[in-house]
Amino acid sequence: MPxxxxxxxxxxxxxxxxxxxxxxxxxxxxxxxxxxSRPLDSGGWEEITKTQYECTFWREHHDLLASLHPEKGSQVIVTGTIEGVDKFTTRDGNEFLSVKVNASGLKVKPPKDQRRPQQGRAPQGPPQGGYGQPQAAPAADPWAGGDQGGYDPAPF
Incomplete structure (x- = not known):
């Protein structure tokens, strides 16, 4: 069983x-x-949970990562299988999880200021080939439309 x-x-x-x-x-x-996280009355954000995923892309999946090359600050969607979980405590006593993922797919979201307006249509699903295949240029990406809720950068 996979x-x-x-x-x-x-x-x-x-x-x-x-x-x-x-x-x-x-x-x-x-x-x-x-x-x-959740918004605070003061206008800031309170972090509820934070998990770090260490995603490893092997062979042809490495080529996918290299071709899409997300940079620091990018918002992404990664698919894969979990290989293990580690728990860490920072110097200041905060605990967080680090999950090891054998990654097989990647989508890099365009920056919020480069997304097109939604135009009243439903998302059409992933581009042909789905995750694990190099994606079309952002202008041809049917998921690149407007603010679709939850795509704001995380406050941490």
């Missing part, structure tokens, strides 16, 4: 890293931060 596929939507805290194993297998690593 592992269940997970979908992670979040922000990229730093640029991806690219390398190869000793036998020449290409690998890319992308960190994604996701969590929940």
């Amino acid at each position: 592992d269940a596929t997970v979908t992670i939507e979040g922000g990229v805290p730093w640029d991806p890293r690219y390398s190869a194993t000793q036998n020449g297998t290409s690998v890319g690593n992308l960190a994604v931060l996701a969590g929940r």
Whole structure:
């Protein structure tokens, strides 16, 4: 039975890293931060949860990561399978989870100021080929329309 596929939507805290194993297998690593927060009456945000996902892209999936090359601050959607979970405590005593993901798909969302207005149509689903295939240019991306709720950058 294959592992269940997970979908992670979040922000990229730093640029991806690219390398190869000793036998020449290409690998890319992308960190994604996701969590929940709620607005405060004062106008700020209260962080409820925060999880770091360490996404590893092997072989042809490395090529996908390299071709889409999300940068620090990008909002992304990653698909893959969970390989393990670690719990960390920071120097100031805060705890957070780090989840290791064997990534097989990636979508980089265009910056909020570059999304087109919605024009009253329903999302058409992922571009042909779905996740795991290089995506069309943002202008041809049917998901690039307007503020579709929840696409605002996380407040952390």
